[in-house]
Amino acid sequence: MIAFILRRFVQALIVMVSVALIAFMLFQYVGDPVVFLLGQDATPEQVRQLRADLGLDQPFFIQFWHFLVNAAQGEFGLSLRQGAKVSRLIAERFPATLELSMVAALLALVIGIPMGVYAALRRGTFMSQVFMTVSLLGVSLPTFLIGILLILVFAVTLGWFPSFGRGEVTQIGWWSTGLLSAKGWHHITLPAITLAIFQLTLIMRLVRAEMLEVLRTDYIKFARARGLSNRAVHFGHALKNTLVPVMTITGLQLGGLIAFAIITETVFQWPGMGLLFIQAVTFADIPVMAAYLCLIALIFVVINLVVDLLYFAVDPRLRVEKAGGH
Secondary structure (H helix, E strand, C coil), rough: CCCHHHHHHHHHHHHHHHHHHHHHHHHHHHCHHHHHHHCCCCCCHHHHHHHHHHHCCCCHHHHHHHHHHHHHCCCCEEECCCCCCCCHHHHHHHHHHHHHHHHHHHHHHHHHHHHHHHHCCCCCHHHHHHHHHHHHHHCCHHHHHHCCCCCCCHHHCCCCCCCCCCCEEEEECCCCCCCCHHHHHHHHHHHHHHHHHHHHHHHHHHHHHHHHHCCCCCCHHHHHHHHCCHHHHHHHHHHHHHHHHHHHHHHHHHHHHHHCCCHHHHCCCCCCCHHHHHHHHHHHHHHHHHHHHHHHHHHHHHHHHHHHHHHHHHHHHHHHHHHHHH
C-alpha cells in the first residue's frame, strides 16, 4: 500500500511540474508582461528596470525555478487587469465554483444512479425508454444551450428562478457560501442543474451498462440458485459491484465539473473561477490564466489520487494481485 501511494505521488509530482512548465510558457510566449504593466509609452530605462525587478532578465531555467517555488506557495504575481494579487482573486472565486460543482455532482449522483439501476432492471418498459431518450438528449445538447433554455423557460417565461448572480452570501472567515440562505439556493438551482445534466446522463448510462454486465455474471446466477430474493441480488450483490467502476468515473467527473464550469458560469454570470478565467483570456491576463491552469491540474491530480486509493481499498482483487506479485 505504501509503495502504491509513493508511486502515485511521484506520478502526480511529474504531472504538476509538467503543467507548471506549460503555465510558465504562457509568460514567455503569450505577450510581454512588462508592456502590459507599463504600457506602450514606457521608456527603455523603465522597461529594463522592471524586467530586473521581476527577474525577467535571468536565464530561462532560473526563472522557471522561481516560478515553481512561488507556485508551490500559491503565489502567481499580480493580475495585469485588476492589479491585485492573483492568489487573493482565486481565493475569492474558488468557494463559488466549488459550491456549484459539489451541488451539481450531488444532483448527478442522487438522480443518475437510481435512474441507471431502474433502466437496467426494467429494460423495455416505457419509463426505461424515456430515461434512455432523456440521457441521449443530455449527452448531445451543449451545456450553453441547456443553460439558455433553462433561463428562457424558468427565469424569463415563468419567473421562478433568477437568471444570474449568486444571491445572498454568508461569510465564514475567508470562505463565502450561499447555501445557508434561501436566496442562495434559489440562485444556484439553475446553474447546478445545467452543470449536472451531462454528468447525470453519463452516470445513468454507465450504471445501466455496468449493472447489465454484472447481472450476467456467474456469481449472480449462484446467488439466485441459493434462493436469495431479487432485492438481495440486485442491491446486495449486483449494485455494490457495479459502483466500483462508477466511483472511478464519478471522481474524475468531479474534477471535470470544477474545470469545465466555465461555460455555465459565463451563461449565468456566476462569480466563480470560470468567469474569472474567461475575463483573463479576454484581457490576456497571463498570471490569472497560469494560476487557473495550475489549480485545475492540482484538483485533477488530488482527485485522481484519492480515487485510486479508494479503488484499491474497495476492490479486493487489486490487493490480491499485488500480494501475488502479478
